[in-house]
Amino acid sequence: MRDLLFPILAATAPAPAMTWLGDTVREQESAFQKRPFYYAFSGVSRHFDKRGLIEVSEERSQALDAKVAGFSLEGWDQFRLARVLLLLTLGKQEKTVFLETIAALLDTADLREAAAVYSAFPLLPHQEEFVEASVDGLRSNIVGIFDSIALGNPFPAAHFTAEAWNQMVLKAIFINRPLYRIVGIEERRNPDLSAAVSSLAHERWAAGRTLTPEAWRNCTSPVSDRILTDLEHLLDEGTAADREAAALVIAREEPDRVRHLHEQLEAELDAIAGGSLTWDHLGERLESPIT
Amino acid sequence: MRFFDSHVHMVSRTTDDYQRMAAAGVTAIVEPSFWQGQPRTEAGTFKDYFNSLIGFERFRASQFGIQHYCTIGLNPKEANNEKLAEAVMELMPLYICKEGVVGIGEIGFDDQTKAEEKYLRRQALLALEADLPIQIHTPHRDKRAGTIRTMDVLEDVGVDPAKVIIDHNNEETVRAVLDRGYWAAFTIYPHTKLGNQRMVEVMMEYGAERIVVDSAADWGISDPLAVPKTAALMKDRGITLEQIEQVTYHNPLAAYGQSGQVSEEDWEGSAGIDPTALFEGNSLLRGGMDVESAMSQYLIE
Known part of the structure; x- marks a missing residue:
């Protein structure tokens, strides 16, 4: 992984910073010491460009995905990637030292440091030890921290219980995060989550508010009668994107059960059959910078 | 004008203060670690x-368009609880x-005890190790002796005076502090520290070089607008704009x-404050009016 991430960082980072990072990684690997490691981890801010964003070529992006499916550097800055590279070094230490150091870093982290630690979890050993920390991190009110766990990070899908998974997805809906960037959003659908989405929709509708169309992606098939009624409501009252979401749900159902809706969704269902409308497309279109 | 208040304890202040500070031009602040x-x-x-x-x-x-920085340290009062002090040093x-x-x-220093000196030394060494400036609190009691002793300790450890900001100076300490090459900060704090008319007198005598003005506003009766108010008073008393900018912005920044x-x-790349974009309604604009009335009485005694 390191051989893949180093050149990605080097593509945008200042050369002296890369030299410093390379030296630091070598020193820490030959003789790990806590205090210098803390200095280096926080001191990344002294060497890299705080406004510098990571750019990943399509080829490298695919190589990353082949190594750790779903892992994405989208939206990362130089600080985060440099710190993840340091954490990979830490992963080679003895288990107790490794876990103690991670806990200390997380306990005293600023926003960007916390994001780096959570982002690194799917690349580190002893991942089972980080479930609680990730669940706790999602309780943050700071969007950047929530995103580092929920988006482009395969850790929750691999390790969360259904209960923790459902909480994460519901909070993501609640704070308007792009669901299509949640790794495993498709695979981890479950009837409890479908029911919770329906309840949330009813709450919103009662208050005269709306729900992101992406929320319906969480429905398991076959949908409950209640959700079927919700979809009908979307067709009556919803936006064009709501109709597309309803069509995407219906496309997964037994045709006979939803025949009465097909007529109203002909164009959307054609688009789905032709491959030009998917949940990911819909999500990408809906994603807008948070306000 | 914009201001850099290099000493203010915002954890003790309300959002009203943030609004008024932003409206008065405070762009960046340093929040020192202190006792609470x-x-x-x-x-x-x-x-x-x-x-x-x-x-x-x-x-x-x-959220108020103010850049927040901090200094980290163990304050001299709590340095006297050695068990706690050791854990904080860790x-x-x-x-x-x-x-x-x-x-x-x-x-x-606070009481100028042995324990206080021990942790001053150890933290000075830590500053050398991390190549960081040092922000010094000078004692309220026996201030002049405590200030001299602080400088003696720092020089004994090998700290460069140009990297040290000595705070809470007054007419009695400023000469020695400047002569030995340190930055001399003055806290404009009603009743217990320095009023801003005295600050103007200090400027008349010592000029602006290596002089810093701050508020040290905290949980006591203090004024988070002390820096802009003092700038207003200085202007009124005929101190040049260049000198005012030096002590309220350029020097602390340097x-x-x-x-x-x-x-x-x-902060230069940022669009600055757009009150309508930041807040529902006109809360920042109201802060602007508040600040106008607050600034109209800019004497701090």
């Missing part, structure tokens, strides 16, 4: 305090190299800029 009015009994509360300085308080300030390496940490501070963790670029 009552002694802490656990090192864990220090950790959470440091976390709030690098975390939530920074986030809170940013914590400090986790914080001092973080983004936006512009120094070790505020450290120095002194703490030695950390490499603060530069004008941090």
Whole structure:
């Protein structure tokens, strides 16, 4: 992984910073010491460009995905990637030292440091030890921290219980995060989550508010009668994107059960059959910078 | 005008203060670690305090368009609880190299005990190790002797005076501090520290070089607008604009800029304050009117 991430960082980072990072990684690997490691981890801010964003070529992006499916550097800055590279070094230490150091870093982290630690979890050993920390991190009110766990990070899908998974997805809906960037959003659908989405929709509708169309992606098939009624409501009252979401749900159902809706969704269902409308497309279109 | 208030304890201040500071032109602030009015009994509360300085308080300030930096340190009062002090010294390496940490501070003497000197020395060494400026708190009692002793200790450890900002100076300490090559900061704090008319007199005598004006506003009766108010008074008393800008903006920026963790670029690229974009309704504009009436009485005595 390191051989893949180093050149990605080097593509945008200042050369002296890369030299410093390379030296630091070598020193820490030959003789790990806590205090210098803390200095280096926080001191990344002294060497890299705080406004510098990571750019990943399509080829490298695919190589990353082949190594750790779903892992994405989208939206990362130089600080985060440099710190993840340091954490990979830490992963080679003895288990107790490794876990103690991670806990200390997380306990005293600023926003960007916390994001780096959570982002690194799917690349580190002893991942089972980080479930609680990730669940706790999602309780943050700071969007950047929530995103580092929920988006482009395969850790929750691999390790969360259904209960923790459902909480994460519901909070993501609640704070308007792009669901299509949640790794495993498709695979981890479950009837409890479908029911919770329906309840949330009813709450919103009662208050005269709306729900992101992406929320319906969480429905398991076959949908409950209640959700079927919700979809009908979307067709009556919803936006064009709501109709597309309803069509995407219906496309997964037994045709006979939803025949009465097909007529109203002909164009959307054609688009789905032709491959030009998917949940990911819909999500990408809906994603807008948070306000 | 814009101002850099290099000493203000925002954890004790309300959002009204943030609004008024932003409206009065305070662009960047340094929040030193200090005691919180009552002694802490656990090192864990220090950790959470440091976390709030690098975390939530920074986030809170940013919502008002103010750049927030901090200094990390064990204050002299609590240095006297040695068990606690040792635990805090263990914590400090986790914080001092973080983004936006512009120094070790505020450290120095309170009662001028042996324990206080011990932790002043150890923290000065830590500053050397991390190559950071030091923010010094000078004692309220026996200030002149305490200030001289602080400088003796720092020089004994091998600290460069150009990297040290000595705070809470008055007419009795300023000469020695400047002569020995340190930055001399003055806290404009009603009743117990320095009023701003006295500050003007100091400027008349010593000029602006290596002089810094701050508010040290905290949980006591203090004034988070002390820096802009003092600038207004200086203008009124005929001090040049160039000198005013030097002591309320350029000097603190240069002194703490030695950390490499603060530069004008941090706020120059930003669009500045757009009150309508930041807040529902006109809360910041109201802050603007408040500030007008607050600033009309700019004498602090």
